[in-house]
Amino acid sequence: MxxxxxxxxxxxxxxxxxxxxxxxxxxxxxxxxxxxxxxxxxxxxxxxxxxxxxxxxxxxxxxxxxxxxxxxxxxxxxANTDSLRLPSAVVDFSDPGAFSNCRQSCRNALPGHIIPKSARFVFVSINRYERKKNLSLALFALSHLFLHWDELVDPDKSGRAKPSDVHLVLAGGYDTRVAENVEYHKELTALADELKIGDHVTFVRSCPSEVKTLLISSSDAVLYTPDKEHFGIVPVEAMFLFRPVIALDSGGPRETVLDGSTGFLCRAEPEARLPGCFAVHLARFLNDPSLVPRMGKMAHLRVVEHFxxxxxxxxxxxxxxxxxxxxxx
Structure with missing residues (x-):
C-alpha cells in the first residue's frame, strides 16, 4: 500500500x-x-x-x-497528543473553558527567565534553529508592530497596552554539534538587538516537550514562519492546545489553518510585506482579547475532526x- x-x-x-x-x-x-x-x-x-x-x-x-x-x-x-498534556496544577479540568483561559497559570509554571512577569501578551514560535525555518520573520514582525504601534494598536480596545506588555518567545531544536544551529541562533540574537527588540524576546534552545506544551498554552497565538512547508506539525499541535496560529499562506498551513477562523494566513509574496502582515495580526490579539478563546475553540475542534x-x-x-x-x- x-x-x-x-x-x-x-x-x-x-x-x-x-x-x-x-x-x-x-x-x-x-x-x-x-x-x-x-x-x-x-x-x-x-x-x-x-x-x-x-x-x-x-x-x-x-x-x-x-x-x-x-x-x-x-x-x-x-500530532502526538500524548505529549501535549498540561499538568493538573495549571489547568482546572472541571472548567469547560480551562484550556482557553489557562495562559497565566501556564506562564507561572514556566522557568522564570522565559516570560517576564510584566508581559500581558505573549507570542510563541517553535521551530528548529535552521535558516529555512525563516525565524527572522517573527523578529521583523515584532519590530514592525512596535514601529507602527499607534497605527495598529487601539489604546481603548487593548486596555492601554504598551510595547513593554508584549513578549516573543523563539523556541526550537538546537544541537551544539550542528553548525547551522549555532550560527543561526547567534544571527537571530544579533538581529533582535539590531532591531532594538532584544528585551522583548526570549530564545529557548532544545526545550523538552513539557516546556513546549506550556509555552504554547502560555501564548496568545503561535507564529509559524516557514514557507512552503510540506505539512508542518506545530500548527496542529498549537490548535490542539486551543491556540490560534499565524502562518504563511503556503504549503501545509494553507490546509491546516482556516484563515480568520482558527488563525490567520499571510500571503508569502511579496516577501517584503510579510512582517507587516504578521504585525497586523499580532495587533488583532491585542485589540480583541476574545479572539484567543474564540479562535482557540474552533482550532481545537478542527484538529479533532481532521487531524x-x-x-x-x-x-x-x-x-x-x-x-x-x-x-x-
Whole structure:
C-alpha cells in the first residue's frame, strides 16, 4: 500500500529522496541518475501512493513526471497528543473553558527567565534553529508592530497596552554539534538587538516537550514562519492546545489553518510585506482579547475532526478496505 518504502514513507515523511541531495557537479548528477530513475519507477508500481498534504502531492507530481496523472491520496499526519498534556496544577479540568483561559497559570509554571512577569501578551514560535525555518520573520514582525504601534494598536480596545506588555518567545531544536544551529541562533540574537527588540524576546534552545506544551498554552497565538512547508506539525499541535496560529499562506498551513477562523494566513509574496502582515495580526490579539478563546475553540475542534488519531485511523482503514476489494486496480 505504501509506495516505495525503501525510498521514502509518504505517511511519515514529506520528502522525496532525490530532493534531499544536490546535483551541483557533473559527477554527482551521473551518480544520482540511476538512483533517481529507480526511485521514480518503483514508486509508480505502488497500488496506492499516500502523501501528507496536497502541497506534497504537487511536489511529487513535479518531481516524478511519470506520476503526473497518477492518483495521489492525502493522509494527514497527526500530532502526538500524548505529549501535549498540561499538568493538573495549571489547568482546572472541571472548567469547560480551562484550556482557553489557562495562559497565566501556564506562564507561572514556566522557568522564570522565559516570560517576564510584566508581559500581558505573549507570542510563541517553535521551530528548529535552521535558516529555512525563516525565524527572522517573527523578529521583523515584532519590530514592525512596535514601529507602527499607534497605527495598529487601539489604546481603548487593548486596555492601554504598551510595547513593554508584549513578549516573543523563539523556541526550537538546537544541537551544539550542528553548525547551522549555532550560527543561526547567534544571527537571530544579533538581529533582535539590531532591531532594538532584544528585551522583548526570549530564545529557548532544545526545550523538552513539557516546556513546549506550556509555552504554547502560555501564548496568545503561535507564529509559524516557514514557507512552503510540506505539512508542518506545530500548527496542529498549537490548535490542539486551543491556540490560534499565524502562518504563511503556503504549503501545509494553507490546509491546516482556516484563515480568520482558527488563525490567520499571510500571503508569502511579496516577501517584503510579510512582517507587516504578521504585525497586523499580532495587533488583532491585542485589540480583541476574545479572539484567543474564540479562535482557540474552533482550532481545537478542527484538529479533532481532521487531524486526530481517530480521523487518521478511519481514513487509513478506508484505504486498506479499498485496496482489499477484488476489483481494485
Amino acid at each position: 505504501v509506495c516505495n518504502p525503501l525510498a521514502y514513507d509518504p505517511v511519515t515523511s514529506s520528502h522525496v529522496d532525490q530532493l534531499l541531495t544536490d546535483r551541483k557537479t557533473t559527477l554527482k548528477r551521473w551518480y544520482r541518475f540511476p538512483l533517481d530513475y529507480v526511485e521514480e519507477r518503483t514508486t509508480g508500481y505502488a497500488n496506492k501512493i499516500l502523501v501528507n498534504s496536497h502541497f506534497t502531492a504537487g511536489v511529487v507530481r513535479q518531481t516524478f513526471p511519470s506520476l503526473a496523472k497518477s492518483e495521489l491520496e492525502v493522509l494527514y499526519p497527526v 486526530s488519531c481517530n480521523a487518521f485511523r478511519k481514513q487509513l482503514c478506508d484505504i486498506i478496505s479499498q485496496l482489499s476489494t477484488p476489483n481494485f486496480q
